[in-house]
Amino acid sequence: MRVEPGPPALEPFRALMSRTVVLPHANIDTDQIIPARFLTTLARTGLGPLAFHDWRYHPGGAPKDDFVLNTITAADHRILVAGDNFGCGSSREHAPWALTDFGFRAVISTKVADIFTSNALKNGLLPIEVDAATHARLIAAPGADVVVDLEAREVRFDGRTTAFEVEPFGRRCLLDGVDPLGFILSRLPVIEAFEKARAA
Amino acid sequence: MAPPHPPHPRTLFDKVWKSHVVEPEAPDRPALIHVDLHLVHEVTSPQAFSELNARGLEVRRPDLTIATIDHSTPTLAAGPDGRRPYVTARAEAQVAALRGNCARHGIELFDWESPNRGVVHVIGPEQGLTWPGMVVVCGDSHTSTHGAFGALAFGIGTSEVGHVLATQCLFQRRPRTLRLRIDGRLPPGVGAKDLALAVVSTLGFSGGTGHVIEYAGEAVRGLGMEGRMTLCNMSIEAGARAGMVAPDETAVDYLRGRPRAPVGDAFDRAAERWLALAGDDGAAFDGEISLDASALVPMATWGSSPDQASAVDAAIPTPGTATARRALDYMRLEPGKPLIGTPVDVVFVGSCTNGRISDLRAAAAILRDRRIDPRVRMLVAPGSEAVRREAEAEGLHEIFLAAGAEWRLPGCSMCIAMNGDQVRPGKLAVSTSNRNFEGRQGPGARTILASPATAAASAVAGAVADPRTYAVASHAG
Numbered sequence: 001m002r003v004e005p006g007p008p009a010l011e012p013f014r015a016l017m018s019r020t021v022v023l024p025h026a027n028i029d030t031d032q033i034i035p036a037r038f039l040t041t042l043a044r045t046g047l048g049p050l051a052f053h054d055w056r057y058h059p060g061g062a063p064k065d066d067f068v069l070n071t072i073t074a075a076d077h078r079i080l081v082a083g084d085n086f087g088c089g090s091s092r093e094h095a096p097w098a099l100t101d102f103g104f105r106a107v108i109s110t111k112v113a114d115i116f117t118s119n120a121l122k123n124g125l126l127p128i129e130v131d132a133a134t135h136a137r138l139i140a141a142p143g144a145d146v147v148v149d150l151e152a153r154e155v156r157f158d159g160r161t162t163a164f165e166v167e168p169f170g171r172r173c174l175l176d177g178v179d180p181l182g183f184i185l186s187r188l189p190v191i192e193a194f195e196k197a198r199a200a
Numbered sequence: 201m202a203p204p205h206p207p208h209p210r211t212l213f214d215k216v217w218k219s220h221v222v223e224p225e226a227p228d229r230p231a232l233i234h235v236d237l238h239l240v241h242e243v244t245s246p247q248a249f250s251e252l253n254a255r256g257l258e259v260r261r262p263d264l265t266i267a268t269i270d271h272s273t274p275t276l277a278a279g280p281d282g283r284r285p286y287v288t289a290r291a292e293a294q295v296a297a298l299r300g301n302c303a304r305h306g307i308e309l310f311d312w313e314s315p316n317r318g319v320v321h322v323i324g325p326e327q328g329l330t331w332p333g334m335v336v337v338c339g340d341s342h343t344s345t346h347g348a349f350g351a352l353a354f355g356i357g358t359s360e361v362g363h364v365l366a367t368q369c370l371f372q373r374r375p376r377t378l379r380l381r382i383d384g385r386l387p388p389g390v391g392a393k394d395l396a397l398a399v400v401s402t403l404g405f406s407g408g409t410g411h412v413i414e415y416a417g418e419a420v421r422g423l424g425m426e427g428r429m430t431l432c433n434m435s436i437e438a439g440a441r442a443g444m445v446a447p448d449e450t451a452v453d454y455l456r457g458r459p460r461a462p463v464g465d466a467f468d469r470a471a472e473r474w475l476a477l478a479g480d481d482g483a484a485f486d487g488e489i490s491l492d493a494s495a496l497v498p499m500a501t502w503g504s505s506p507d508q509a510s511a512v513d514a515a516i517p518t519p520g521t522a523t524a525r526r527a528l529d530y531m532r533l534e535p536g537k538p539l540i541g542t543p544v545d546v547v548f549v550g551s552c553t554n555g556r557i558s559d560l561r562a563a564a565a566i567l568r569d570r571r572i573d574p575r576v577r578m579l580v581a582p583g584s585e586a587v588r589r590e591a592e593a594e595g596l597h598e599i600f601l602a603a604g605a606e607w608r609l610p611g612c613s614m615c616i617a618m619n620g621d622q623v624r625p626g627k628l629a630v631s632t633s634n635r636n637f638e639g640r641q642g643p644g645a646r647t648i649l650a651s652p653a654t655a656a657a658s659a660v661a662g663a664v665a666d667p668r669t670y671a672v673a674s675h676a677g
Contacts, residue, residue, distance in 0.1 A: 191232070
């Protein structure tokens, strides 16, 4: 199927050069990315200040000076390098909403949870799984300049190039900055025929 | 008459998947999959409805969509003025938004006044909405619960909630399959939650990623539907897309007579179809793992992810990784010491994992004629209004109240802790829910996941306890 050019809902994602933020812990779950008590929102925007809330602020609300997200400028730190198995837990799309609103456009780990990956790709956030050796080098180099090239499907860092895989349809949507809903809507005649055949 | 060429043997998953493919997968595009039942709740739906409303789209199949309110709803009764004690105005506004969206789009909502209201993964099966062979989705990761019926059931994000509302379909890549054979019988005092925790600790926190798990074997066959729901519910805690159990007479018997199940001849015809969904002999899985149920004991978590679990009567493990060390630091547990005897502040019985009538009975059996330790605060939140009615008809609520526990209204309550039912910072909870992440039950809260029996025993002891040491009033025979 051709991806038809529709109005981009998101900023198209082709390649990104940025510095990294490293959160080395394994199994960073969506409750850490945005705690459940903040899910009573009706919006999908404005959640950046709540990203990693309970790691980022003291119980009284004051920012923790030594927590990395409080020590960097988001505009030039758009790549999050996280420990193994990132984004596990709940299906809340608020997790990628919070990360993108903070300023992230890519997350690199050895493994990214299924539902998080699906949600991220629909929100202009590229989840990338790399091998353990590349991951270890990235973890050891917070603030490194990294190139994430979605067209070439490559991470380039420290003179080395690492290929990554990304689901082709999700990649196409990200490259063009479009949401998949338009494509599913274009299949409505086929969906109707399917339902008719099943009801028969 | 045997066909001349036996058909390619297919798994349960293969059969369900194939019958829902509207358009097959291609290299540049996932399969388009049709959804039979879309469950909706207040927390993950408002942005999806906004998207539809902004694009001028209608909900395509309101007849296949059911909504409930459960996540951010208070579990304390309305005040004398009729006002519900919502934790915040925003929580109340979110429920109001769902009410408005359902009215606008003609979706049936199990609202406060509905006798069917409850936790989304409790009411689907209970109302007979979930059938074997269906594709069931919901903006909630524990949608895997419905796989107990041999449905393909999985959690989706809010964008996908919008896709299903607008088209009744989803783009999905075919997942890999994993068969988990659980042979032998569960020993007395060991239940489905213990089995689920053993499965998650065996697979690891991401061991199921990319897979649909089919649970098979004697121990799974021996579970009732509620036990199978508990088991499938926690599939996501191993990262799996879904868990499934082949439909058998246990599933058919559960569904017969349920409000939304087929009736009469239609039920018999449906049951025949459902029973034919079981995987064919010789069907291939991408992976196979086996477990021996007869060796299992009551389980409890010691860390901050659900796979960090061991026998409740085991010593707290010596951390072998930075992840385990960090978890034990957060939990303030000392390696080498017994977990049993660790003082407990809060006990929670409820959730889509363990908020059904059999769960409440298991907890009540231990609390009967006992009192919880006065230092412990115990909440019991039935999974639905129907569970609440059944429990009250049996007098279970009186057992909980007499023991010193709080008997709350149905809802997710302290499992996700977004309705104000929270564990205070630093306090330790034994909880029948599904996640022990840092702060899951409130900022700084520490959570030990366990079965309803272990939770109840711990409430009595005022410390983590082995339920096998609490003699349950004996039944006939």
